[in-house]
Amino acid sequence: MGILEHTGWEKLLELMEAEARQKNAPVYEFRKHVSTPFRALVAVLLSSRTRDETTLEAVKRLFRRADTPEAMLALSEQEIAGLIYPVGFYRSKAKRLRExxxxxxxxxxxxxxxxxxxxxxxxxxxxxxxxxxLSSAFGKNAIAVDTHVHRLSNRLGLVSTSSPAETEKQLHRLVPEELKSRLNTTFVAFGQTVCKPVKPSCGSCPLAEHCPGAR
DNA sequence: AAAACGGGGGC
DNA sequence: GCCCCAGTTTT
Structure with missing residues (x-):
């Protein structure tokens, strides 16, 4: 018996969301500031290997100077690098942003x-x-498999694969169309606050009872 | 001091 | 598929 048989998708997402909101998952504040397509694109590029709080600090400063492709291109790589502290990877990220x-x-x-x-x-x-x-800026029913989505999907027993690509395929078959976009944010939020990569809070997790990965 | 974070790109 | 990238944060 999997967790879905006990909750269904809607209820599963609701439970995760309630817990993550209460714990102030960084992704919610992050999303408020990066809802337009260009901002979403820039932010997602900068967020590679970087926490949401860190990325947010950088994009708030960056967008005051470069909130359009024209403005971004008008800056030198060095200038961009200076604006995106403290995300790290300054040379490569500044170069990529300008490109x-x-x-x-x-x-x-x-x-x-x-x-x-x-x-x-x-x-x-x-x-x-x-x-x-696609999902956060254009409202499409896209599933973005990052480490949170991959990790949670496997821990919860929704999928069983070490391959993120395979996780994406299986989730596409499993998740109701209208919930796909919502899953991204909810899984990230829950992954940041409860089902963390290291030392997950299974003791206080609302899903622990029916989670095959709970310990 | 070492490990974790994390996704793109090149091979 | 595996390795490289390369700065900050957490353990």
């Missing part, structure tokens, strides 16, 4: 494309990032 702005202007008239294929062709944007933009 991203350049391609956006040259290939897409400065607009963020809305298809997975086009997003994947942007420099610095891979499958996870493209799906985050």
């Amino acid at each position: 991203l702005a350049r391609v956006l202007l040259k290939e897409h008239g400065g607009r963020v494309p809305e298809s997975l294929e086009e997003l994947l062709r942007l420099p610095g944007i891979g499958r996870k990032s493209a799906n985050v933009v």
